[in-house]
Amino acid sequence: MGILYLVATPIGNLEDMSPRAVRILREAALIAAEDTRHTGSLLKHFEIQSPLTSYFEHNKIQKLDRILEALADGDVALVSDAGTPAINDPGYELVQAALAAGFDVRPVPGPSAPISALTVSGLPTDSFVYLGYLPHKASDRRKVIGEVSNLTYTLVFLETPHRIVDALEDILSVLGDRRICVAREMTKLYEEYWRGPVSGAIEHFKSKEPRGEFTLVIEGKKTEDRVQWTREELLEAIKKGLQAGKSAKEISAELAELSGWNKKEVYALVNSSK
Numbered sequence: 670m671g672i673l674y675l676v677a678t679p680i681g682n683l684e685d686m687s688p689r690a691v692r693i694l695r696e697a698a699l700i701a702a703e704d705t706r707h708t709g710s711l712l713k714h715f716e717i718q719s720p721l722t723s724y725f726e727h728n729k730i731q732k733l734d735r736i737l738e739a740l741a742d743g744d745v746a747l748v749s750d751a752g753t754p755a756i757n758d759p760g761y762e763l764v765q766a767a768l769a770a771g772f773d774v775r776p777v778p779g780p781s782a783p784i785s786a787l788t789v790s791g792l793p794t795d796s797f798v799y800l801g802y803l804p805h806k807a808s809d810r811r812k813v814i815g816e817v818s819n820l821t822y823t824l825v826f827l828e829t830p831h832r833i834v835d836a837l838e839d840i841l842s843v844l845g846d847r848r849i850c851v852a853r854e855m856t857k858l859y860e861e862y863w864r865g866p867v868s869g870a871i872e873h874f875k876s877k878e879p880r881g882e883f884t885l886v887i888e889g890k891k892t893e894d895r896v897q898w899t900r901e902e903l904l905e906a907i908k909k910g911l912q913a914g915k916s917a918k919e920i921s922a923e924l925a926e927l928s929g930w931n932k933k934e935v936y937a938l939v940n941s942s943k
Contacts, residue, residue, distance in 0.1 A: 670740070670741065670771075670772065670773075671698060671739070671740040671741065671742065671743045671744040671745060671772065672740075672744045672745075672772065672773045672774070672775055673740060673744075673745050673747065673763070673764070673767045673772055673773070673774045673775070674693050674697070674744060674745070674746045674747065674774075674775055674776075674777050675746075675747050675753070675754045675755060675760065675764070675774070675775070675776050675777065676690050676693055676694060676746045676747065676748050676754065676777040676779075677690065677752060677753040677754070677776075677777060677778055677779025677780050677781065678690065678708075678711060678748050678749070678751060678752065678779065678780065679711075679751065679779075679780055679856065680751040680752045680780045680781075680782050680785070680855055680856055681751070681854065681855060681856035681857035681860075682856040682857065683711075683714060685779065685780050685856060686711075686715065686779070687777070687778075687779050689777055690777050690779055691715050691717065693744070693746055693777050694712065694715070694717045694719060694746050694748075695717050695718075695719060696719075696744065697719045697743070697744050697745060697746040698719070698720070698739055698742060698743030698744055698745065699719070699720050699721075699722060699736070699739040699743070699745045699746075700712070700719050700720065700721045700722070700745070700746045700747075700748060701722055701723075701724035701732070701736055701745060701746070701747045701748070701763070702721055702722070702723060702724060702747075702748050702749075703723075703724065703725045703748070703749045703750045703758055703759060704723075704725065704750050705721050705722070705723050707750050708721065708748055708750075709721065711748075719746075722735065722736070724736065724747065724759060724763065725759055726759050729759045729762055729763065730762065733762065733763065733766050736763060736767075737766060737767065737770055737772075740767060740770075740772050746777075747760055747763060751780070751782070752779075752780050752781050752782050753776075753778075753779065753780065753781040756781060756783065756799075757801045757802065757827060780856070782827070782852075782855060782882070782884050783799050783825045783827070783884060785852070785855055785856075785884075786825065786850065786852035786855065786884035786885075786886050787823065787825055787886055789850070789852070789862060790823070790850035790852075790864070790886035791848075791850060791864055792823045792848060792850060792886055792887075792888050793823050793888075793889070794823065796821075796822045796823070797822050797823040797824070797825055798817060798820060798822045798823070798824055798825065799825045800813065800817065800824065800825065800826055801826070801827055802826070802827045802828065802829075803826050803827070803828055803832075803836050803839075805832070807835065807839060810835075810836060810839050811839050811842070811843055814839060814840060814843040814844060815843050818843055818844055818890065819890055819927055819928075819929075820889055820890060820926065820927070821889040821890050821891070821926070822889045823886060823887065823888065823889050824885075824886070824887040824888075824889060825884065825885070825886050825887075826884070826885040826887070827882070827883065827884055827885070828883040828884075828885055829882070829883070830878075830879040830880050830881060830882075830883065831879075833851075833874055833879045833883050834871060834874050834875055834879065836885070837849075837851075837867055837870050837871045837874065837885075838871060840867050840885075840887065841867045841868060841871065844867070844887065844890075845867075846866045846867050846868050847866070847867055847887055847888040848864070848865070848866060848867075848887075848888040849863075849864070849865070849866070849867050849870055849885060849886065849887050849888065850862060850863070850864045850885075850886040851863040851864075851870050851873075851874070851883060851884075851885055851886075852883065852884040852885075852886070853879075853880075853881045853882070853883050853884075854880075854881035854882065855884070857881070859880070859881065867887075897928065897929035897930065898927075898928040898929060898930065902928070903924065903928050903930060903935065903938065904938065904942065906924055906927075906928070907920055907924065907935070907938055907939050907942050908942065910923070910924070910939075911939070911942065911943065917936055917939040917940055917943075918936070920935070920939050921933075921935040921936035921939055
């Protein structure tokens with residue numbers, strides 16, 4: 670019985686490929702890749718000749734049976750176009766199916782754009798929220814940003830070059846002029862890190878044509894700036910949590926951070942609302 674390995678690959682610089690990742694890919698009975706052409710170039714560079722199959726967003730369900738069959742005979746490696754598989758890439762369903770079928774699933778750690786940007790941002794790294802790509806539509810984007818506006822955690826988003834300025838303007842309008850680190854083309858030739866207020870980032874990226882992939886690391890809300898929810902707002906949120914089947918412990922932990930209320934106070938209100 671084989672092992673499903675989630676193999677992290679470089680986000681730009683091929684020197685970031687670990688020796689273990691190369692060995693696992695060479696020894697794999699099958700490599701499942703988000704883009705076989707992209708991964709094919711990587712495999713050619715490292716002289717890896719293992720069989721390759723596609724596994725991407727639009728065929729991930731159909732490919733499950735084939736990959737599970739391959740796992741019955743040997744190890745399978747899952748790779749994304751860049752970075753760590755299953756982080757904003759297909760992979761969750763495969764991991765879930767492999768575990769359900771009794772297979773072992775193991776990581777081969779390595780590059781990750783969100784973690785890399787976070788560590789060099791200059792913003793707090795002890796607690797953060799990663800939310801992947803912001804929505805395409807401006808109204809949906811502002812809604813998502815608004816949902817995390819009261820969190821004190823550092824916020825991490827991904828964005829594309831043609832939407833970066835619009836996204837920054839929405840961030841400014843919803844979150845205010847917080848500190849931000851905009852990481853562009855990490856580990857590549859035109860690597861860039863812009864640090865400062867969101868308003869400054871807007872002016873910087875308006876002044877030239879943005880190119881490459883962007884990772885945004887944004888300061889969380891400062892404790893002294895938080896506005897405590899009213900009792901009515903908290904009770905309404907508790908009601909929704911109970912309707913969703915959440916436990917008192919889950920609701921109190923979640924709403925204490927969002928509402929500014931003490932966790933014990935929230936817990937007591939949850940129990941009185943049952």
